[in-house]
Amino acid sequence: MKILVVTNMYPRYMGGSFVHEQTRRMMGSGCEFKVIAPAAFYHGAIARNKWGSYSRIPASEIIDGVPVHHPRYFRLPGKWFHPLSCYTEYLGLKNAADAIIREFKPDIIHAHAATPAGFVGLLLKKKYGLPLICSLRGSDVNLYPGYGRLSLHMTRRVIAESDGLVSVCSALKDSANAIARAKSRIHVIYNGCDHDTFARRAEDRRSVREEFGIPGPAKVLVFVGSISGDKGIFELMASLRLINRGRAGIHLLIVGSGPEESALRSMAASSDLHANMHQTGDLPHKEIARVLSAADIFVLPSHHEGLPNAALEAMACALPVIATRAGGIPEAVEDGKSGILVRTRDAVSLANAIECLLMNDHLAAQMGNHGREIVKKKFTWQVNSEKIFDLYRELTDAK
Numbered sequence: 001m002k003i004l005v006v007t008n009m010y011p012r013y014m015g016g017s018f019v020h021e022q023t024r025r026m027m028g029s030g031c032e033f034k035v036i037a038p039a040a041f042y043h044g045a046i047a048r049n050k051w052g053s054y055s056r057i058p059a060s061e062i063i064d065g066v067p068v069h070h071p072r073y074f075r076l077p078g079k080w081f082h083p084l085s086c087y088t089e090y091l092g093l094k095n096a097a098d099a100i101i102r103e104f105k106p107d108i109i110h111a112h113a114a115t116p117a118g119f120v121g122l123l124l125k126k127k128y129g130l131p132l133i134c135s136l137r138g139s140d141v142n143l144y145p146g147y148g149r150l151s152l153h154m155t156r157r158v159i160a161e162s163d164g165l166v167s168v169c170s171a172l173k174d175s176a177n178a179i180a181r182a183k184s185r186i187h188v189i190y191n192g193c194d195h196d197t198f199a200r201r202a203e204d205r206r207s208v209r210e211e212f213g214i215p216g217p218a219k220v221l222v223f224v225g226s227i228s229g230d231k232g233i234f235e236l237m238a239s240l241r242l243i244n245r246g247r248a249g250i251h252l253l254i255v256g257s258g259p260e261e262s263a264l265r266s267m268a269a270s271s272d273l274h275a276n277m278h279q280t281g282d283l284p285h286k287e288i289a290r291v292l293s294a295a296d297i298f299v300l301p302s303h304h305e306g307l308p309n310a311a312l313e314a315m316a317c318a319l320p321v322i323a324t325r326a327g328g329i330p331e332a333v334e335d336g337k338s339g340i341l342v343r344t345r346d347a348v349s350l351a352n353a354i355e356c357l358l359m360n361d362h363l364a365a366q367m368g369n370h371g372r373e374i375v376k377k378k379f380t381w382q383v384n385s386e387k388i389f390d391l392y393r394e395l396t397d398a399k
Contacts, residue, residue: 001392002032004097004106006117006124008089010037010068017285018191018309019112024064025192025385031392034067034104038093040085041072071096083150086116090123101128107396108133114140115151118158125163131395133164136186138306138327141175143230156180164391169307169328187391190331191309192381195372198289198316208294212253212278219358220251222295222319224288224310225302227258232301232324237264238347239301241271243355250358251276255283255291292317296364297357302326303344312379315339315371320364322353332379338371 005023009016016037023033039057060069073092075085101124110133111121118134125132145152159165159180166187167173173186206216214220221240225231236252243250254264254277261279268274280291288310292298298314298321305327312332314321321339323329335341340356342349357364 001030001108001396002034002104002106003392004100004104004109004124004130005033005035005112006093006109006121007035007037007112008117009112010035020063020066021192021194021381022384022388023066025381026389027065029385029389031389034069034100034106036069036071036093036097036100038073038089039070040075041092069096069100079144079147082115082144082147083154086119086154089116090120093120097124101130106130107399108392110135113137114155114158115144118162119154122158122161125161131163131399132161133166133391133395134158134162135166135168136172136176136306137168138172138304138308141172141179142304142306142327145179152179164395166388166391167306169331171328171331172306175327187387189384189387189391190307190379191312192384193309193312193316193375193379194381195316195376197286198292198313199372200293200317200319201290202293204290204293208253208290212251212294214251214278214294215249218249218251219297220253220295221297221299221354222253222255222292222314223299224255224292224314225300225308227254227256227261227264229260230303231258232303232344232350233258233260233264234267235301235345235347235350236299237267237271237273239351239354240273242347242351243358244271244273249276251278253291253295254279255281255288257282288313289317292319295319297322297354298339299323299350299354300329301342301344301350302329305329307332312375315368316375318365318368318372320357320367321371322350322357332374334370334374338367338374 007019010019057070071093073089109121109124109130111117112135121132145155159176159182165182166189168191170188173188227233268277292314298319300311300323302324307328311321321333324344325341326344333339340353342353
């Protein structure tokens with residue numbers, strides 16, 4: 001089977017590493033892939049800030065044997081431009097897609113995220129008469145439809161007109177069904193996690209702590225994700241302020257970047273937390289495993305989620321997880337067994353949960369070990385690949 005993958009996050013974003021891992025692992029299972037991963041093109045002052053890094057992405061490359069094409073398209077940052085970027089992206093990749101489809105002759109288009117990639121995939125489906133599978137990731141269902149009527153309309157079309165839909169968790173499937181009636185049933189297929197790469201290592205624990213000047217006996221919390229209000233970063237800082245009134249020496253490692261970085265630093269400075277807060281910025285995916293090894297507790301107080309891969313990786317590293325009951329998190333984290341689940345937007349409950357595990361090393365270790373066993377049994381790339389392959393076969397047989 002020949003599969004054309006359309007995605008905006010391959011593989012330089014954290015989410016893109018999972019798309020790549022799925023694709024790479026299926027290369028030897030009777031599937032051949034080509035990937036179209038459009039790169040945004042910016043002008044003037046926008047191109048001179050961090051957005052300009054996208055312009056340095058090559059036009060094409062081969063990553064672990066997977067051919068990847070990066071046609072350019074114009075967009076502006078910000079949620080209001082999101083639905084329009086679906087059209088500018090299609091215009092930017094149309095010629096490249098024409099040439100690839102003519103030569104490659106794919107059996108299926110597999111888009112990742114309802115918008116923009118899913119909507120672009122829908123336009124390609126209409127033009128070439130190819131079946132479309134769209135994998136729903138999280139924000140594309142929980143967040144982007146709220147960007148305006150056009151964005152909601154596009155999401156509805158992708159859900160209603162895709163030939164196959166994949167959701168990373170049951171909660172996201174329910175959210176998608178509430179937006180539109182799917183053409184066929186939505187398949188819940190959990191992401192895999194490489195529990196060999198993501199495993200706690202004593203040498204990484206020592207080296208990362210030395211790198212950031214964190215004493216060996218200190219308690220370390222780690223957050224991995226976008227530094228944004230939707231990820232609960234403000235509740236996390238508020239909870240640490242409550243805890244630090246009676247407990248000194250807690251350190252916080254933050255992996256990622258985002259729109260609220262300056263606000264985060266201001267909150268840390270005003271709360272005398274800045275000396276114990278350490279930001280790594282965005283890291284290559286495998287480097288995140290080193291940072292997780294340096295921590296004692298993983299914290300993710302998101303307002304909404306699909307099924308966060310960062311939580312799975314923290315569990316694979318035998319870290320207890322403190323998170324909200326958002327989206328599919330309860331499908332991975334067993335409350336009271338592999339972590340503690342709290343209400344969203346509740347800094348007091350978050351602080352109490354953190355304090356509970358800080359005071360009970362035995363419980364924290366027990367939860368961490370149980371979480372690793374959950375990942376090894378339930379969230380494997382082998383199971384993920386087999387289920388995706390079955391869906392591919394179902395669509396090609398029907399065709």
